[in-house]
Amino acid sequence: MTNQRNDGTNNRWRLAIIIVNYRTADLTVDCLASLAAPATVPDGTCVIVVDGGSGDGSAQRIASAIDENGWTNMACLALQENGGFAYGNNRGIEYAAERFGDPDYVLLLNPDTVARPMSIIMLVGFMDNEPRAGIAGSSLEHPDGRKQACAFRFPSISNEFEGEAKLGPITRLLDRWRVVPEMPQKPSRIDWVSGACMIMRSDLLHDVGLLDDRFFLYFEETDFCLRAARAGWSCWHVPQSRVVHLVGQATGVTRYTRPARRPPYWFQSRNLYFLKNHGLLYASLANLAWLCGHLVFRLRVVIERRQSGLPPHLLLDFLRHVGLGSRRGLSP
Template sequence: MLSEVKQNPYLLVVIVNYRTPKLTIDCLHSLVEEIKILPNTKVVVVDNYSGDNSAEQIRAEINTQQWQDWVSFIAAERNGGYAYGNNLGIRPALESDNKPDYVLLLNPDTVVRPKALKVLVDFMEAHPQVGIAGSRLEDPDGTPQHSAFRFHSIWSELDCALRFGPISKLLQSKIIAPPVSDVTCQTDWVAGASMIIRREVFDSVSLLDEEYFMYYEEVDFCLQANRAGWSCWYVPESRVVHLVGQSSGVTVTKVRPKRRPKYWFDSRKRFFIKNYGFIYAVLADLFWMTGFSLWTIRRSIQNKIDNDPPYLLQDFFSNSVIFKFTN
C-alpha cells in the first residue's frame, strides 16, 4: 500500500469546464505561479461539450498566454457529467508511459491561493499511506467553506432534513459537515473542487464512477478508496477560493437555489443503493422525508424563511426509491 516517495513528483491537474470559460481562464491564471513552484506539473482542461464558445475562448487564451507547454485541451464529444469529464483527462495519463504520481481534481470555479498545490503535494509526499487529500475551500473574502465531511447515513439524512438543534446535538458524530477545522485532520471525504489523489488509488478502485452525472461521485470515490485501505485527509494550509455552484446553480449559498435537477436525486439514489443496498436506501429516503416534513411544519409555525429549492419535497418523493419501486 505504501508509495515510493519521489524528489520531483509529477502532478496532473484536471479541470472540467461546462459553460464557464471565463472562470476556467481565471483558474488557469491562478495556476501560473504554482507551475513555477512545481515545474513537473501538467494541466488538462476538458470542455464537457458546453455547446457555446467555451472551447474557442479557452484555446485562444492558452495560445495567447503561451501556456501550451503545461496546459492541454480536450473537447468532449458529449456532456457525460462530472465523473465522465474528469476521466477523459485522467485515463490517457494513467495509460501513458509517463504516469502522474498525483492527480488533482480542480473545479473551474476556483482560484488557488499561493502554494496551495505545493502544500498538497508536500503533504502527500510526507504521508505515503494517505490516498486522498483536500484543500480548505473558502469565499473570496477568506470565509471558510465546509470542505471535509463524514459519509452519508440514514442518521445524517434525518439531521440534514429535520434541522432541529437537540437532534443535531444527539447526532453530532453522524452529521455530514462537522465544524470547519483549522488543523490538518483525517476525514471521510473531501470536496471534489480541490482533491488530490495518489495514482495508486486508481489502481485500487479504478476511475470515478461515470454512472453519477453530477454530485456524490467524489463521496463514492472516497468511500471506495476507504474500503480499499486508503485514508483521506483535510489540509487547510492549502487554500482555494471556491465560487460555489457556478456551473450547476444547485449549491449556490448566497441566493435561494433553483429547483433541484433530476440528476441530483439520481446520484443520491445510486450512492445509497450501490454502497448500502436497497433496504438501506429506502430507510434513507424515509428518514429524510420524515425529517423534512417535520421541518416544513415547524418552519410554517415559526414563520421562518424558506431557503430550500422550490418543490423539494415533491421532487424528492417522485424521485425516491420507494416511488420508483411502486410505479
C-alpha cells in the first residue's frame, strides 16, 4: 500500500476502506494484514478501523499492530460507544474524509474477512468501467473456496413466505422472487449485496447520504441499496473479486454449526426496513407471510420427524419483537 493518489496530484484518494471492530481485534489485524499484502488494494488506498467502544483493549491492540507492522495509510478511530454497524461505518467515512480527503470510492469491509490477492483491485477496476454502478460486492467464500450467499433480491411479501417455508413446490412457484437467486459467473446486476464487502461510489454517498444509523445491525445495507436504486444507481455482484468471509465470527449471530438465538436488534432492523420503505400495511402483510411460511416449515418438520435446525425460540421471539402490525424500530 503506497501514498500514490489516482490522479498524481495528491488531491484525491482512490479508495477508503472502513472496518468496524467490536471485540474482534485478532480478526481485524488478520484482515489488515491481507490488505497490506502486495497486489491486493490499489495505490491511493487508506484504511480506517473504527472500534465501537469495545472496552477490551481492541483499539490499542489494533493501533499497535498498525505501528509495529509499518502499515502506511491505516488508522484506528476509537469510539466511546457501540452504535452498531451503520453508525460505526458512518463515523469511519466521515473520519476518512477529514483525515485523508474525499476518495473516489468507499469500501465497507467486515473484520472477519480476508482479502485474496487482486480482490479489491478488481472491485475498483469494475467500478471504473461502470460509471452508473453505485454499489458492487465481492464474491464471499469460505477458506476452502466454497461460495457463500452474498447477492440478493430485495425482501418482499413473496420471498418472506418462500424463505421461511423452505418447500420445493413453493420455491419453484416463487422462484423469480427468491431472496438468493442463481448467480452467473460474470458481473451481474442485483438488488443488494452483503455489507461484509461492499464498495460504493462517493458520488452516490453525496447523492443519497450515509447509511441509516437507526439500523443497529442487519438490513442497513439492504436499505442503503434500495435508496440507491430509487435514486437511479445500479448495484452489481462481481464474482471475480474473491474475499474470504469467516461467517459469524464478528457477530456470533450466524453460525454453520449450531444456530444462535437471534438477538432483538435483528427483528427490530427487519421491522424498520419494511416500515420505513413500504409502510405499515405492507410490513404487516410481510410479517403475516413470514409467519405463514414459518408454520408451514414447522408442520413439515413434525411430519418428517426431524430436527428443524432453526435458531432457538425463533417463533416466540418473532411474535415478541415484531408481531403483525408493530411499529417497533421506527423512530423519527
